[in-house]
Amino acid sequence: MQRIITAIICFSLLSPMVWAQHGTPASTSTSIKAFEKATYPAPQLLPGEDKHLSNLRQLTFGGENAEAYWSPDGKEIIFQSTQPPFSCDQVFTMPADGSAEPKLVSTGKGRCTCSYFIPKSDRLLYASTHEASADCPTPPPRGKEYTWMLYPGYDIFSANRDGSDPVNLTKQTGYDAEAIVSENGQVVIFTSLRDGDVDIYRMNLDGSNVQRLTDRKGYDGGPWWSPNGRKIVWRAEYPQNAADSARWDSLLVQNIVRPRKLELWIMNADGSEKRQLTNLSGSTFAPVWMRDNRHILFVSNLDDPSGRNFELYQIDTKNPDKTERITIFD
Numbered sequence: 001m002q003r004i005i006t007a008i009i010c011f012s013l014l015s016p017m018v019w020a021q022h023g024t025p026a027s028t029s030t031s032i033k034a035f036e037k038a039t040y041p042a043p044q045l046l047p048g049e050d051k052h053l054s055n056l057r058q059l060t061f062g063g064e065n066a067e068a069y070w071s072p073d074g075k076e077i078i079f080q081s082t083q084p085p086f087s088c089d090q091v092f093t094m095p096a097d098g099s100a101e102p103k104l105v106s107t108g109k110g111r112c113t114c115s116y117f118i119p120k121s122d123r124l125l126y127a128s129t130h131e132a133s134a135d136c137p138t139p140p141p142r143g144k145e146y147t148w149m150l151y152p153g154y155d156i157f158s159a160n161r162d163g164s165d166p167v168n169l170t171k172q173t174g175y176d177a178e179a180i181v182s183e184n185g186q187v188v189i190f191t192s193l194r195d196g197d198v199d200i201y202r203m204n205l206d207g208s209n210v211q212r213l214t215d216r217k218g219y220d221g222g223p224w225w226s227p228n229g230r231k232i233v234w235r236a237e238y239p240q241n242a243a244d245s246a247r248w249d250s251l252l253v254q255n256i257v258r259p260r261k262l263e264l265w266i267m268n269a270d271g272s273e274k275r276q277l278t279n280l281s282g283s284t285f286a287p288v289w290m291r292d293n294r295h296i297l298f299v300s301n302l303d304d305p306s307g308r309n310f311e312l313y314q315i316d317t318k319n320p321d322k323t324e325r326i327t328i329f330d
Helices: 242-252
Strands: 002-005 009-013 053-058 064-070 076-082 090-095 112-117 123-128 155-160 176-181 187-192 199-204 219-225 231-237 263-268 284-289 295-300 311-316 319-325
Touching: 064 112, 076 112, 076 123, 090 112, 090 123, 112 176, 123 176, 155 176, 176 219, 187 219, 199 219, 219 284, 231 284, 263 284
Parallel strands: none
Antiparallel strands: 002 009, 009 053, 064 076, 076 090, 112 123, 123 155, 176 187, 187 199, 219 231, 231 263, 284 295, 295 311, 311 319
């Protein structure tokens, strides 16, 4: 049995398919002061969730916390958080059992996203805008539709586990983020705007040998390695007609993504044999391979007509019609 992490909640996964484990700091002692845990009720699994989940525990208290990933040994997690004194996301690590306060491992400047422990290494990976500006970039426009920004200042950095010695791996004007490393610790896949559209790339761990893996007009992002390093899953939305294309172009010049229907796709590690995996009624996010190299866990709003409620699901890549809901929370 192993565990999965959502934004602020830790689960154990009961299914036999096991979940994939997964800048000098402003101050080496900087940490988030947790809010009083006693003010938060103990989280409970809801009816139907106990088929796959157990041991539900809350790990963070207060603020905005997201994109939590395991260290290779399962003893730590790394995640992004906005809490005082920071006004936009920085990267923190903490013990996986929540026994100690999170520690800052990014620079404390700019905005950060998409952090990850590098396998077979004592370093970590994250994207940050701190070299472009020490200030937080302008937040995305607010509206009824979900929107996020492709900040041109984002570059991908590696750093020591304590946040020291941040090294810019991309050194490129334009968005570079959403990076993870293969389990052999050698190859990074990431999302970039460097060729004028949002596509997926791979590169060596030192930033060399950059190769473009997708080239279709539209959004390609959130790539994730299979444990054996042979496959990549990602989320995509492609214009279906002239109106869609014009809408995409108008948003892209503003560095904005406003998805309507994201689907999951898979391809070989070299970008060959691309195929669409899902054809659902909503938007799908955060696909992650399970340890069997066959099943994928993902997030979708497919069961909510309003499009606001997202749940966890799993899909069988050899039988894509078999999609099972994991969480049940309105």
